Amino acid sequence: MSRILAFTSGPQDWKDLLADPVKQWKRGYSARTLAHCWEASDAFPPEVAQPFAISNEHLLAELTPILAVPEFKVCLPGGVRASQNDIFVLARSVAGAVVVMVEGKVNESFGPTVEAWRKDASAGKKTRLEFLSRTLGLESSPPALVRYQLLHRAASAIIVGEQYRAAAAVLVIHSFSPKKAGWRDYQSFMKLFGVDAQMGAVQRLGATSRIPIFGVWVAGDPKFLES
Numbered sequence: 001m002s003r004i005l006a007f008t009s010g011p012q013d014w015k016d017l018l019a020d021p022v023k024q025w026k027r028g029y030s031a032r033t034l035a036h037c038w039e040a041s042d043a044f045p046p047e048v049a050q051p052f053a054i055s056n057e058h059l060l061a062e063l064t065p066i067l068a069v070p071e072f073k074v075c076l077p078g079g080v081r082a083s084q085n086d087i088f089v090l091a092r093s094v095a096g097a098v099v100v101m102v103e104g105k106v107n108e109s110f111g112p113t114v115e116a117w118r119k120d121a122s123a124g125k126k127t128r129l130e131f132l133s134r135t136l137g138l139e140s141s142p143p144a145l146v147r148y149q150l151l152h153r154a155a156s157a158i159i160v161g162e163q164y165r166a167a168a169a170v171l172v173i174h175s176f177s178p179k180k181a182g183w184r185d186y187q188s189f190m191k192l193f194g195v196d197a198q199m200g201a202v203q204r205l206g207a208t209s210r211i212p213i214f215g216v217w218v219a220g221d222p223k224f225l226e227s
Contacts, residue, residue, distance in 0.1 A: 005069060011035035011227070017071035019084060028225050033176050034086055034104035036227035037220055038068065044089075047200075047218045048102075048172060055202040059095045059168040059212055066090045072101075074156040078128030083152040086174075088160065095167035101157040102172045103149075106225065107181045114151070115144035135159065137208030142192060150189040154205065154213060161211050168212040170202075176220035186217055 008014065014035035015025045024031045037045050043065055044052075052063040072088035089100035111117075118125050133141060135155040142151060154171045161169035173186055183199075190197040193206035197217065205213045 008039070008070070011039045014039075014070045019071075027227070028106060030104040030106045030108055030176065031086070033106060033220070033224045033227065034102070034174060035070065037174075037176075037224040038087065040224070045174075045220070047220060048174065051200050051202045051216050051218060057168075057202055057204070057214065059093060060098060060170070060202060060214065061094045063091050063093045063098060065100075066092055072160075074159055076128055076152060076155070076159075077131050078124040078126070083156045085153060085156050090164065093167065097161075097164045097166040098168050098170065099157050099161040099164055099166045100170045100172055101153055101160070102174050103153050104220075105173060105175045105182055106177050107179070110147035110182055110185050111149040112147070113145050114142050114148050117148040131155075135210055136192075136213070137206050137210070138192060139208075143188075146188055146192065147185045150185065154189075154215070158210050158213055161213075166211060168214060170214045170216065171205075173215075173217045174220050175217060176222060176225055178222065180219075183217070186215075190215060 015021050018024045018031055026032060052060050067090050069088045072085045073082035074085065075082045085101045086104045087102035089102065091098045091100055118129060129141060132151045132155045135158050157169035157171050187197045195203050195205065199217050202214050202216045205215050
């Protein structure tokens, strides 16, 4: 059964869960940095907790993590590859369960644009993109230059949120990039929902998604880049 969990005893246990451990588990890269950062905290890392603590969103009030699962896969229609989220967090707030999907970044990109991803698109890809658009409450297909990874990571949060009957879902971009790599791509993604992205702020992604979905970009502690 794929949902039986094995608890970690430290950051090194995260390595075996990666799609390509040899390539991805390197000092200064997101997978290793994220593992060391999250294992060092008893709850949310401070920079992740802060935006929720100052937010006025009732659905996220008193948000507390219950469990976290590294490299959590969410199946999507129209293809064989799941969306592999860096961390899935099941949390609770005053409103009930909240699903948080965390995407860690250093200088890695958010992958191909929608235009590049759907080039010579198969029927399966068209089905998947239509599904993601519906899940996120978008009225039309995403613009060509939006990064595809941001779409399926946000949709993953909603899909799992529905499975847990969550009050809300959250996409967290946990960036350790000194140059804020990928910030412009995040801004373009947020504009799909009529939102001007702000760093360190919890922001609602529209009002027509299948459950309420929020986005937040946080800056990670650079000391973990050397871990």
